Amino acid sequence: MVQNRNKLIILLVGNISNSIIHIILEQSVNKPELTDKYRKESISSFEIAKKYREKMNPLAEFFPQNDIEYIKKRIIIKVTAELRRRIASGYKNINLSLVEREVNRAMKILKISS
Amino acid sequence: MEEIIARISRGSKMDQIYIPKNRMGLENGEFVIIKSLSEQIKEKKSIGKANLYFYRIKKIEPIKIKIFNEIFSVIENNMNSYDNIIITGSVLEMGFRFNDIDIIILSEEKIKENILKEKIESKTGIITHIICLSEKALRRGLGTDPLYQSMLSKCISKKRIIFKLKRKIEYKTLDLHLLKSEPMAYSFDILSGEQKYHLTRNLMSIKLFLENKKVNNESINREIIRLFKLNDINDMKNNLLEKKKFLLKYRDLYKQLSDIILKNIKNGSKQK
Numbered sequence: 236m237v238q239n240r241n242k243l244i245i246l247l248v249g250n251i252s253n254s255i256i257h258i259i260l261e262q263s264v265n266k267p268e269l270t271d272k273y274r275k276e277s278i279s280s281f282e283i284a285k286k287y288r289e290k291m292n293p294l295a296e297f298f299p300q301n302d303i304e305y306i307k308k309r310i311i312i313k314v315t316a317e318l319r320r321r322i323a324s325g326y327k328n329i330n331l332s333l334v335e336r337e338v339n340r341a342m343k344i345l346k347i348s349s
Numbered sequence: 350m351e352e353i354i355a356r357i358s359r360g361s362k363m364d365q366i367y368i369p370k371n372r373m374g375l376e377n378g379e380f381v382i383i384k385s386l387s388e389q390i391k392e393k394k395s396i397g398k399a400n401l402y403f404y405r406i407k408k409i410e411p412i413k414i415k416i417f418n419e420i421f422s423v424i425e426n427n428m429n430s431y432d433n434i435i436i437t438g439s440v441l442e443m444g445f446r447f448n449d450i451d452i453i454i455l456s457e458e459k460i461k462e463n464i465l466k467e468k469i470e471s472k473t474g475i476i477t478h479i480i481c482l483s484e485k486a487l488r489r490g491l492g493t494d495p496l497y498q499s500m501l502s503k504c505i506s507k508k509r510i511i512f513k514l515k516r517k518i519e520y521k522t523l524d525l526h527l528l529k530s531e532p533m534a535y536s537f538d539i540l541s542g543e544q545k546y547h548l549t550r551n552l553m554s555i556k557l558f559l560e561n562k563k564v565n566n567e568s569i570n571r572e573i574i575r576l577f578k579l580n581d582i583n584d585m586k587n588n589l590l591e592k593k594k595f596l597l598k599y600r601d602l603y604k605q606l607s608d609i610i611l612k613n614i615k616n617g618s619k620q621k
Contacts (some may be wrong), residue, residue, distance in 0.1 A: 249535045
């Protein structure tokens with residue numbers, strides 16, 4: 236059971252991260268054909284994250300504090316690393332200061348933390 | 350409705366058609382339409398075929414064609430105008446192991462996709478996935494996006510599609526698509542065979558596109574079998590992969606592609 240929960244946390248982190256990466260990339264470009272694609276991808280990853288969250292307890296309450304801290308840290312590391320790779324490759328207007336705000340927002344919507 | 354087939358006979362002043370006295374309906378004094386039988390046969394044949402265009406489809410079950418014709422008629426009845434309707438995806442593979450029907454509607458008109466989806470689903474009982482695009486967007490996508498190329502490598506359309514397009518690599522679009530294949534690295538154990546196939550398929554279509562090779566189902570499957578040393582593509586679809594060996598190659602390929610794409614984005618931005 237514990238192992239299963241760990242796997243679900245990994246999937247949750249992966250999909251929330253993917254969703255946030257696309258949200259931030261979406262805000263960095265001004266090509267409508269690309270922004271639409273980023274938006275769709277971010278929604279689809281977030282929907283998958285929702286499904287994984289629904290499989291995890293406690294469902295109606297927030298996660299224990301140590302889980303919250305672990306999930307938040309993992310997402311921030313993953314998103315920042317992916318975005319930094321892109322900044323180094325010449326992506327413009329990527330705002331790294333949005334990462335934490337987006338992580339908090341996603342965790343709130345998914346009832347992981349308050 | 351009563352229908353009688355009869356021959357026109359030559360008369361002295363007027364020609365006539367003799368029909369049996371003993372018949373159901375078509376009473377004396379009633380007005381009737383006289384129509385050429387050969388013309389009507391032609392008409393019925395053309396309705397049956399509905400002038401569909403088949404691309405890279407060798408064989409398909411007739412029942413699916415009936416379903417597609419139903420779909421086309423629902424769309425035609427609910428839209429003022431459209432440029433083309435294209436059916437694509439797993440429904441075109443032989444057998445009935447498809448999850449949904451992918452429909453691309455080319456139109457400049459704004460479409461209420463959800464309403465149309467509901468109508469098609471209530472008529473056919475099959476889940477549909479509708480993508481609405483302008484013809485210009487499709488043409489652009491076909492030239493720049495491996496997903497469009499693989500999607501339209503096998504399709505049925507209402508009108509003819511002209512595929513002569515010049516390939517142009519847009520690295521930011523490829524970067525976006527490549528990210529879709531990333532979950533394999535952390536969710537191998539939880540993914541089904543079909544999901545693994547889709548992520549790998551996406552990765553391979555980007556590889557072929559970058560190598561300026563043809564992107565279609567056959568070439569993608571061939572490359573997956575070759576690179577991952579599989580006996581058959583069903584090994585993957587049936588989730589019979591050796592995790593360690595597979596992930597090693599997958600991660601390696603992902604990294605290679607990611608490096609090429611990001612390097613070219615970097616070079617592109619320097620040039621600007």
